[in-house]
Amino acid sequence: MKSTYSYKNISLVPRKISKILSRSDIDLSVSLQVKNRKTSLKMPILPAPMDTICGMNMCRSFYENGMLGMIHRFQTVEERIITYEKLTNEMMDAFIAIGLEEEKLVRQFHDMGAKFFILDVANGFNTSIEPIISSIKNLGDTFVICGNVASKEGFKYLSDLGVDAVRVGIGTGSMCTTSVMTGIGQGIVSALQECVEIRKELDNFTLIIADGGIVDVGDIGKALGLGADLVMMGRMFAGTKEAEGNILKYDGKLYKAYRGSASFAVQKNRGKNPYYVEGDETIVKYKGGVQNIFDQIEAGLRSTLSYMAAVNLKEFRENASFVLYPM
Numbered sequence: 001m002k003s004t005y006s007y008k009n010i011s012l013v014p015r016k017i018s019k020i021l022s023r024s025d026i027d028l029s030v031s032l033q034v035k036n037r038k039t040s041l042k043m044p045i046l047p048a049p050m051d052t053i054c055g056m057n058m059c060r061s062f063y064e065n066g067m068l069g070m071i072h073r074f075q076t077v078e079e080r081i082i083t084y085e086k087l088t089n090e091m092m093d094a095f096i097a098i099g100l101e102e103e104k105l106v107r108q109f110h111d112m113g114a115k116f117f118i119l120d121v122a123n124g125f126n127t128s129i130e131p132i133i134s135s136i137k138n139l140g141d142t143f144v145i146c147g148n149v150a151s152k153e154g155f156k157y158l159s160d161l162g163v164d165a166v167r168v169g170i171g172t173g174s175m176c177t178t179s180v181m182t183g184i185g186q187g188i189v190s191a192l193q194e195c196v197e198i199r200k201e202l203d204n205f206t207l208i209i210a211d212g213g214i215v216d217v218g219d220i221g222k223a224l225g226l227g228a229d230l231v232m233m234g235r236m237f238a239g240t241k242e243a244e245g246n247i248l249k250y251d252g253k254l255y256k257a258y259r260g261s262a263s264f265a266v267q268k269n270r271g272k273n274p275y276y277v278e279g280d281e282t283i284v285k286y287k288g289g290v291q292n293i294f295d296q297i298e299a300g301l302r303s304t305l306s307y308m309a310a311v312n313l314k315e316f317r318e319n320a321s322f323v324l325y326p327m
Helices: 056-064 077-089 103-111 127-138 152-160 178-182 188-202 217-226 264-269 291-307 313-319
Strands: 010-012 030-034 037-041 045-047 069-071 094-098 116-120 143-149 165-168 207-211 230-233 248-250 253-259 281-285 322-324
Touching (some): 030 143, 056 069, 056 094, 094 103, 116 127, 127 143, 143 152, 143 207, 152 165, 152 188, 188 207, 207 217, 217 230, 217 291, 217 313
Parallel strands (some): 069 094, 094 116, 116 143, 143 165, 207 230
Antiparallel strands (some): 010 322, 248 253
């Protein structure tokens, strides 16, 4: 199946009879390999490392639900260190987001016990990432995410560098205007397909992260059925109590801010001259506690796998079958 479609243009179709009696029998976990040990995530979900999503409270909620949150990089080094120290004091962990010029910071966090890193750059298919990826991998006991890419060539490049998981998707996020401003990107469905196909050819274990385009819980199932190992989301967690930022009241209703990482406000807050913007800013309705979102995702995915006669994600990918709708 080849397309430039988004998730709304495809649907999963059960073609194998299900023998699952209870959704509670379904295993949604995924493992992250760090040297000789594995870290198991209860669900294949990651939050996007955005400043209006990821803070201490969101990291805590993810960890308490058997997953890993993100400490975003759109803050000072001291703020990131303080957040990580607070987490470790509570015996919790999270991914540390870093930029291209922060090799020394990697070593500093690693000395504090950090093992999970995400090199948060717009274009992962660029030689500028090689020094810092090399530095992280040379530590020997780390797990590193990098991206974003939108093609099999980009995926192969990062996989060959030893990246553990690749973010796939350019211009697909609701707050990302990269495709509009640059003409770059392709539909998330075709981008995932390219990367899944090249991974099969390479016969390696680099994980694929579907990043962007998730609107409903059902879209998460579609991404995983296409071959993604993990799904990264921003909007679904935006507006929750645990998301960063104050609650706003407008016309009698409650909202929270939500913005892309390349938006005007983010660049301005980092002391940059935002002469070129590739991210939107908006407000979303206040949703209450993020636990409700976790529960919805878990229930939806368990139901999806049940329909597809799969007791775990491996079986689900093997059984996945899709139909396409005209654009």
